Amino acid sequence: MSDLKTVGTNVPRKDAMEKVTGAAEFIEDRYMGPMLFAKMKKSTVAHGRILNIKTEKAEKHPGVKAVLTGKDYPNMIGLYLIDRTFLAVDKVRFWGEPVAVVAATSEKAAAEAVDLIEVEYEELPGVFDPREGIKPDAPVIHENLGDYEIVPIFYPKPGTNIANHFKIRKGDIEKGFDQADHVLEKEYYVPQMQHVPIETHKAAVQWSPDGKLTVWSTAQSPNVVRQLLAKSLDIPMHKIRVISSYIGGGFGCKAGASIEGLLVPIAQKYPGHIIRIVFDREEDMQGTFTRQALFSKLRTGYTKDGKITALQYEMVWDGGAYTEYGVNIVRAAGYSSTGAYEIPNVKTDSYCVYTNNSIGGPVRGFGMCEMQWGIERQIEEIAKELEMDPLEVRLKNGMKPGSTTASGQVVHDVDYEKCLKVVADKIGWGKKENGKEGKLRGKGIAGLVKCPAQPSNAASSAIIRINEDGTAHVMIGATEMGQGMLTAISQIASEALHIPVDKIDIKVPDTDFTPYEWQSVGSRITYTCGTSVKRAAEDALGQIYLIAADLLEVPQEDLSYDGKKVYSTKDPDIKATIREIADSCKKCTGEGIAGPIIGRGSFVPTNMTNLDPETGQGNPGLFYCFGATGVEVEVDPETGVVEILQLASSIDAGKAVNPQLATAQLHGGTIMGLSTALYEEVRFDKGIMLNRNFTDYKIATFDNVPHIDSFIIETPETNGPYGARGIGEQPMIGVAPAIANAVSDALGVEFNSFPLTPEKVWRALKDKK
Amino acid sequence: MSNKITIKFTVNGDSEEREAVVGETLLKFIRDELNLTGTKSGCEIGECGACTVLLDGKPVNSCLVLAVELDGKDLLTIEGLSKNGELDRLQQAFIDHAAFQCGYCTPGMIMAARSLLERNPNPNDEEINKALSGNLCRCGAYQEIRDAVKDSAKK
Amino acid sequence: MLSFDYIKCTGLSEAVDILAKEEQAYPYAGGTDLMVGMRGGKFAPKKLVDVKDLPELNVFEESDQGIIIGAAITLNQIACDDSIVKNIPILAEGSHSVGGYTIRNRATLAGNICNASPAADTAAPLYTLEALINIVGPDGNRSLPVEEFFTGPGQTVLKKGELVQSIVIPKPFPAGKGVYSKASRTGSVDLSTVGVAVQNWGKHVKIAVGAVAATPVRAFSVEKAINEKGEKSSAEAAKLVHNDIAPITDIRGSREYRYHMVEVLVRRGLEQTMGV
Numbered sequence A: 001m002s003d004l005k006t007v008g009t010n011v012p013r014k015d016a017m018e019k020v021t022g023a024a025e026f027i028e029d030r031y032m033g034p035m036l037f038a039k040m041k042k043s044t045v046a047h048g049r050i051l052n053i054k055t056e057k058a059e060k061h062p063g064v065k066a067v068l069t070g071k072d073y074p075n076m077i078g079l080y081l082i083d084r085t086f087l088a089v090d091k092v093r094f095w096g097e098p099v100a101v102v103a104a105t106s107e108k109a110a111a112e113a114v115d116l117i118e119v120e121y122e123e124l125p126g127v128f129d130p131r132e133g134i135k136p137d138a139p140v141i142h143e144n145l146g147d148y149e150i151v152p153i154f155y156p157k158p159g160t161n162i163a164n165h166f167k168i169r170k171g172d173i174e175k176g177f178d179q180a181d182h183v184l185e186k187e188y189y190v191p192q193m194q195h196v197p198i199e200t201h202k203a204a205v206q207w208s209p210d211g212k213l214t215v216w217s218t219a220q221s222p223n224v225v226r227q228l229l230a231k232s233l234d235i236p237m238h239k240i241r242v243i244s245s246y247i248g249g250g251f252g253c254k255a256g257a258s259i260e261g262l263l264v265p266i267a268q269k270y271p272g273h274i275i276r277i278v279f280d281r282e283e284d285m286q287g288t289f290t291r292q293a294l295f296s297k298l299r300t301g302y303t304k305d306g307k308i309t310a311l312q313y314e315m316v317w318d319g320g321a322y323t324e325y326g327v328n329i330v331r332a333a334g335y336s337s338t339g340a341y342e343i344p345n346v347k348t349d350s351y352c353v354y355t356n357n358s359i360g361g362p363v364r365g366f367g368m369c370e371m372q373w374g375i376e377r378q379i380e381e382i383a384k385e386l387e388m389d390p391l392e393v394r395l396k397n398g399m400k401p402g403s404t405t406a407s408g409q410v411v412h413d414v415d416y417e418k419c420l421k422v423v424a425d426k427i428g429w430g431k432k433e434n435g436k437e438g439k440l441r442g443k444g445i446a447g448l449v450k451c452p453a454q455p456s457n458a459a460s461s462a463i464i465r466i467n468e469d470g471t472a473h474v475m476i477g478a479t480e481m482g483q484g485m486l487t488a489i490s491q492i493a494s495e496a497l498h499i500p501v502d503k504i505d506i507k508v509p510d511t512d513f514t515p516y517e518w519q520s521v522g523s524r525i526t527y528t529c530g531t532s533v534k535r536a537a538e539d540a541l542g543q544i545y546l547i548a549a550d551l552l553e554v555p556q557e558d559l560s561y562d563g564k565k566v567y568s569t570k571d572p573d574i575k576a577t578i579r580e581i582a583d584s585c586k587k588c589t590g591e592g593i594a595g596p597i598i599g600r601g602s603f604v605p606t607n608m609t610n611l612d613p614e615t616g617q618g619n620p621g622l623f624y625c626f627g628a629t630g631v632e633v634e635v636d637p638e639t640g641v642v643e644i645l646q647l648a649s650s651i652d653a654g655k656a657v658n659p660q661l662a663t664a665q666l667h668g669g670t671i672m673g674l675s676t677a678l679y680e681e682v683r684f685d686k687g688i689m690l691n692r693n694f695t696d697y698k699i700a701t702f703d704n705v706p707h708i709d710s711f712i713i714e715t716p717e718t719n720g721p722y723g724a725r726g727i728g729e730q731p732m733i734g735v736a737p738a739i740a741n742a743v744s745d746a747l748g749v750e751f752n753s754f755p756l757t758p759e760k761v762w763r764a765l766k767d768k769k
Numbered sequence B: 001m002s003n004k005i006t007i008k009f010t011v012n013g014d015s016e017e018r019e020a021v022v023g024e025t026l027l028k029f030i031r032d033e034l035n036l037t038g039t040k041s042g043c044e045i046g047e048c049g050a051c052t053v054l055l056d057g058k059p060v061n062s063c064l065v066l067a068v069e070l071d072g073k074d075l076l077t078i079e080g081l082s083k084n085g086e087l088d089r090l091q092q093a094f095i096d097h098a099a100f101q102c103g104y105c106t107p108g109m110i111m112a113a114r115s116l117l118e119r120n121p122n123p124n125d126e127e128i129n130k131a132l133s134g135n136l137c138r139c140g141a142y143q144e145i146r147d148a149v150k151d152s153a154k155k
Numbered sequence C: 001m002l003s004f005d006y007i008k009c010t011g012l013s014e015a016v017d018i019l020a021k022e023e024q025a026y027p028y029a030g031g032t033d034l035m036v037g038m039r040g041g042k043f044a045p046k047k048l049v050d051v052k053d054l055p056e057l058n059v060f061e062e063s064d065q066g067i068i069i070g071a072a073i074t075l076n077q078i079a080c081d082d083s084i085v086k087n088i089p090i091l092a093e094g095s096h097s098v099g100g101y102t103i104r105n106r107a108t109l110a111g112n113i114c115n116a117s118p119a120a121d122t123a124a125p126l127y128t129l130e131a132l133i134n135i136v137g138p139d140g141n142r143s144l145p146v147e148e149f150f151t152g153p154g155q156t157v158l159k160k161g162e163l164v165q166s167i168v169i170p171k172p173f174p175a176g177k178g179v180y181s182k183a184s185r186t187g188s189v190d191l192s193t194v195g196v197a198v199q200n201w202g203k204h205v206k207i208a209v210g211a212v213a214a215t216p217v218r219a220f221s222v223e224k225a226i227n228e229k230g231e232k233s234s235a236e237a238a239k240l241v242h243n244d245i246a247p248i249t250d251i252r253g254s255r256e257y258r259y260h261m262v263e264v265l266v267r268r269g270l271e272q273t274m275g276v
Helices: A016-021 A056-060 A107-115 A173-179 A222-233 A260-269 A281-287 A326-335 A368-386 A390-397 A416-426 A485-497 A525-552 A578-583 A659-678 A735-747 A758-768 B026-033 B089-096 B106-119 B125-132 B142-154 C012-021 C034-039 C075-079 C082-087 C089-096 C109-115 C123-128 C220-227 C234-243 C255-274
Strands: A035-042 A048-054 A064-069 A098-104 A118-123 A162-170 A182-190 A202-207 A213-217 A240-244 A274-278 A293-302 A308-320 A345-354 A440-450 A460-466 A472-476 A504-506 A559-561 A565-568 A575-577 A598-603 A625-635 A642-652 A708-713 B004-011 B014-021 B052-055 B058-061 B074-076 C005-008 C025-028 C047-050 C060-062 C066-070 C132-137 C140-145 C150-152 C163-170 C178-183 C194-200 C205-210
Touching: A016 B089, A016 B106, A035 A107, A035 A260, A035 A281, A048 A098, A056 A064, A056 A107, A064 A107, A064 A260, A098 A107, A098 A260, A162 A326, A173 A293, A173 A308, A173 A345, A182 A368, A202 A260, A213 A222, A213 A260, A222 A240, A222 A260, A260 A274, A293 A368, A308 A326, A308 A368, A326 A345, A326 A368, A368 A390, A368 A440, A368 A735, A390 A416, A390 A440, A416 A440, A416 A625, A416 A642, A416 A708, A440 A735, A460 A525, A472 A485, A472 A525, A485 A504, A485 A525, A525 A559, A525 A565, A525 A575, A525 A578, A525 A598, A565 A578, A575 A578, A625 A735, A642 A659, A642 A735, A659 A708, A659 A735, A659 B142, A735 A758, A758 C255, B014 B026, B026 B052, B052 B106, B058 B106, B089 B106, B089 B142, B106 B125, B106 B142, B125 B142, C012 C025, C012 C047, C012 C132, C012 C163, C066 C082, C066 C109, C075 C089, C075 C109, C082 C089, C089 C123, C089 C178, C089 C194, C109 C123, C109 C163, C123 C178, C123 C194, C123 C205, C178 C255, C194 C255, C205 C220, C205 C255, C220 C234, C220 C255, C234 C255
Parallel strands: A035 A274, A213 A240, A308 A345, A472 A504, A642 A708, B004 B074, C005 C047, C025 C047
Antiparallel strands: A035 A098, A048 A118, A064 A098, A162 A345, A182 A293, A202 A213, A202 A274, A293 A308, A440 A625, A460 A472, A460 A598, A559 A565, A565 A575, A625 A642, B004 B014, B052 B058, B052 B074, C060 C066, C066 C163, C132 C140, C132 C163, C178 C194, C194 C205
């Protein structure tokens, strides 16, 4: 692998010029055509029956072309569980749920018309805490849960608010606790947070008179948008075209399909017009995915030597009003519920519970940040109980090649030990520092692991077209939301095709032209799309050799290719340029040989299986990516302000396709982790999101981010393209527990929840006294 | 039925005369009237900095400025930084240091950073932080941006 | 986007006239509070009177009277003005802690006090400097101490047609050190959870606190203990601030934390300025 030419080098980003000049087209930057602007009427109650909606005044307002309500449009949609409609039909289930949509010739007219719509609600008792929602006598939010179509790997309980109950039963939990010398049980709480990408959700649709639907969307996954709209609206897939632009931040918020369908009936009424909706910041925060809050109980049994023999995890997740996506987060957290540790006896119950809070959905980490918070905090407390070094306890229980996860999957290509040691070493683990001027210093570490949360048949594909001059087009279905996909994928293509990166063109998808990619989520694209592209390149190379063999009249096995010419290894003067090969024409007779070179590659996992419905045992992980975070803090005990003195982050990338961009991802995830550790919490009051703008939902700024020491570890992933695995989410997972562990070290208080705001830290100290 | 005022201004070095709707923000005017879509909207309340442009040489949140105020003033947007296809050295530094990911905050970020370098040709980390704290980057490219600004200053 | 008339005034009396006569007419300078308020439905102007270029509002000088800061002067101008940084740095500190750099290029000192948030970061420093607010209106000019300017959250003494013309920090300037300390959630661009201004005047101290009452308030109990009763311990003096404030619990902080933080910041402010 050491003679790689492109993979492993710092190629400048493919989208660099466009992004630094402002030329990069995001959805709202494209001029599309005659437009109608859509605005939503949103519910003012969190749980209620819609008694009536009066739209006459709105319909008559100047500029208004259409007003739609749910009863005109009761189509259902969902990724894993079809529990949602585009507009509320008979009842609303969260504050701000769209009950009507107006399309007008200007945004102003649409907004004015929305104010003219009158809605009467019969308010119903609301559920705002999943621990209440899970009780048998709780108000039922989805009365028809039993009728919803569901992917059969999820287990809802009709008649209740339980949208999914995922179980792990590994080994023998009773025996495991019997073997323990000590037992520790703690409760943890992780509140909702929100991705707040700087670009909010936006979509536009156009219906042509011959029945073709064109959709522009900020969605991370155009193929899933197409698939879900096709099913929901009963339109064949070849009549739906989804066009991507650069995405101004995803982090999971733009996964699945959420807003596009809202506009389709209006588009059908006005063929040729483009109907566009832009979510403002407040709508984006309360009306799109939020990370599910988690109430958990974690009980571990461990020996006096620090070996964990039993782990029992009960997780009650706030799924929000609709759990079409959230059911899978609950499952993923369940099957990874031992975190980076091998524990022989595991009993996990992970519940996705409906509430009347905002819709829970995918956020970077997909349940790992919330679930591993408890694990990494409890390991720390185990170490304290035993007066052992927390690093030692982690190393003792940490996964190694051949270890099994909570679901019994065997992990390979692991060096968790290295991830931990490198960050511990960097922050000077074992050396206690003194704080200045009454402040207290502490150090903390935490480990992490994640596999891509995807169905076992989530597929990927790629097409490579070689142009007549030897340049190439790489066509893929993955989207670019900053993670560097365009660059990394073209580097893989370049390596496999033997042609320079600047001879490769790659774009964001258009489903009429680009081949299938399940979703750009889960830190999977480098691995899945990368493998497809590598296979497509190899397929193209095969065709090149076939043509060259005929052209040069040399057996294929004697041929080699250096990116510019194919030549005989027996006599290098017998050669053909890529141009001649692309011309595909016998020199003397002029007969054609094979035709243009089009490489195809596809990938579907072959190492994943379903999970047993009772025990959760099976292989849900395409690959496992480990890492660790190390933090040194200085805390002002009077104010509770936490200053980060050192922040070290490691991730095992297998092979960093582009080390500079891999480091950028490592930094990005670490910073988002830091931000959630210290500042971020969505605040609800009976379903009303109180802090739905940047004034009161604070995220890390330049001032808050210290220098980050990053370590890219490369334990090759055997089946990954050039040994690579995906790393986009992982760096976030360890930060909150590492910071809490460090603050705990400094102050001698424990934290069961974050963010560690100054007030919360102060309170923890105050309550200790 | 909107109230319009004729305004005269220069934008990216060119003189212009246009009608601005009273009540429209400078951000909307830049994007929809001048068709300069590099400047972005992220929050509309002056908290995220994605809409940062230079007005008479000073960085402002264009979402909080009225379009009609552009009258008699000089506007510089991201599109005005590169001349004759040549990148400004700060833009090149952003590329060299991968100082952006999704790119959505980038135009505003570059304008704010450009202005910083005009006021302070050799800023340290603290000074960069203070100048750019109003520009949010959710992708977390802060460290790379600091490196790009310092690198650009060195030349 | 609301509909209103925009008038760029050429004279101060014209501005006053419009503000006095027209319904829902607002003066418009930096707009950083007004524009946000308009979007959120807090203000619904029918006329915006742009006063930014009026010469009377752009006065910014040190005279025998003191430092005169016109209503159109921005927070960035104040934060880096040599005279202010040298003579009354507490005001530079307060101004600098509002928003981020880009906001401060537009936001004005006058706007910060006219918006009258109890958390306004310039208010507490102005209290400790005995600032005077010069108001111009249809009935002429009037002047009052800044402490009389605020009447409640978002409310001032300004009558219809009146606007702030300038803020004056009178001479003599304080002889000793002054500090403005702000507690916030992030320590970066953020509203104050509490804000404390402590100004040593040589023979006495003045202390003002923001975000802990309906308006910014002076910490008279603390001042009295130090100035009149000779209290030498910062810690003991600071405890008395509880008598001067009435914080509430809101999204930025709880009542208890605010009580606690004000005491801490008063004590630290005294330690830094009085060496007490």
